[in-house]
Amino acid sequence: MDYSAAKLHPDCVKLFNEFKGNSNVPTHDFLTMKLDGTNIVPDICPLIGTSSEDDKYKNSEHPAFDYMVDHLLEKGCGYAFYIFNYDTPNGHRSKIVFYTYVDDNSSPKTKMTITSSKSAVEKGCPGFGIKISANCRDDLTYEVGLGYCQISKTI
Numbered sequence: 001m002d003y004s005a006a007k008l009h010p011d012c013v014k015l016f017n018e019f020k021g022n023s024n025v026p027t028h029d030f031l032t033m034k035l036d037g038t039n040i041v042p043d044i045c046p047l048i049g050t051s052s053e054d055d056k057y058k059n060s061e062h063p064a065f066d067y068m069v070d071h072l073l074e075k076g077c078g079y080a081f082y083i084f085n086y087d088t089p090n091g092h093r094s095k096i097v098f099y100t101y102v103d104d105n106s107s108p109k110t111k112m113t114i115t116s117s118k119s120a121v122e123k124g125c126p127g128f129g130i131k132i133s134a135n136c137r138d139d140l141t142y143e144v145g146l147g148y149c150q151i152s153k154t155i
Contacts, residue, residue: 006117008124009041016125019081020096026083029064032071033079033121035113040120043078044071062142069140072101077114079121081128084149095129095149098122104135 018027029051032043046067056070057063065082072078080099085092100118102111115133122131130148134140 006035006038006040006113006120008120009039011042012040012121013124015042015045016081019083020125020127030068030083031081032068034075035077035117040079040117043075065142065145069137072099072134072140073103073137076103076106077101077110079114079118081125082145084146086146086149088150093149095152096127097130097132097145097149098125098128099132099134099140099145101134101140 012031012033015028015031019031026048029046029048031045033040034043046064051057051064051067052060054063054067057067060066068080068082072080078101080101082097082099083094084097085094087093098121100114100121102114106114130145130152132139132145132148138144
């Protein structure tokens with residue numbers, strides 16, 4: 001079996017286009033996608049504002065981000081999109097960040113499959129500003145993602 005032959009399910013593209021098209025007023029808190037056999041399919045994609053309603057995240061400074069990170073860590077691998085909103089001296093900015101997460105303790109097969117299949121997500125979901133490859137909790141902090149956004153050039 002060719003582990004890099006994963007196909008992006010059309011529902012992922014549809015969700016991403018809704019998410020991307022409304023980056024100033026997003027439809028979802030974040031999007032996660034997972035590998036399901038030879039397909040990359042939507043995983044959890046909570047509607048905007050629903051992450052902060054969860055008791056676990058209601059007192060969090062960044063409830064949607066924390067929910068996304070906890071989910072990725074629990075699953076051990078996956079793909080995610082998150083919109084960072086921040087201010088610069090030149091005004092307000094929004095950037096969509098694409099995360100590829102593979103836990104350091106994952107099997108070599110899982111690492112290879114997730115890493116080699118991320119190009120299917122990148123090609124099917126164009127329009128994000130930043131790519132972050134993460135393999136531990138330290139790579140998945142709000143500050144790291146925001147830092148990448150702040151140092152990237154605006155196109």
